[in-house]
Amino acid sequence: MEVNVDKNGVYVTVDLQATGINWENDSIGSYEFWGYTYYDYQSDYAVVKDFTWDKEKYTDEENKAIDAYIDENFVELSDKYCENLEEPDNG
Numbered sequence: 001m002e003v004n005v006d007k008n009g010v011y012v013t014v015d016l017q018a019t020g021i022n023w024e025n026d027s028i029g030s031y032e033f034w035g036y037t038y039y040d041y042q043s044d045y046a047v048v049k050d051f052t053w054d055k056e057k058y059t060d061e062e063n064k065a066i067d068a069y070i071d072e073n074f075v076e077l078s079d080k081y082c083e084n085l086e087e088p089d090n091g
Contacts, residue, residue, distance in 0.1 A: 001081050003069075010065035012058065018081050020049025046082040 001016050027042035051070050055063050070077060 001077075003077065005066050005069045007065040007069045007072075008061075010062050012062050012066065014053050014058070014066050016051045016053050016070070016077065016081070018048040018050075018078070019052050021082075021085070022047045022049070023087055044087050046085050046087075048078040048081055051077065051081075 001018075003014055003016055005012050005014055023044050024047055025042050025044045028040045030037065030039050032038070051074075053066060058066065
């Protein structure tokens, strides 16, 4: 995912790669309520653990700015990265 970083006087375009992508689901599954059995269906979603990039392409100052940008915008970057992912077929 290509991102334009503008942080601490540094402007650079960087190609970020997500690492540690896990698929999760908050469904409680089958449950009973007043004698009736129901099933709670929820959509699966991806969760990104971290982002990485080719640090050798950038100076130390640029790498610090990129790291700070990721820290400040992690949720937005993670959502953007995951919005077009398709869950792998495990069956």
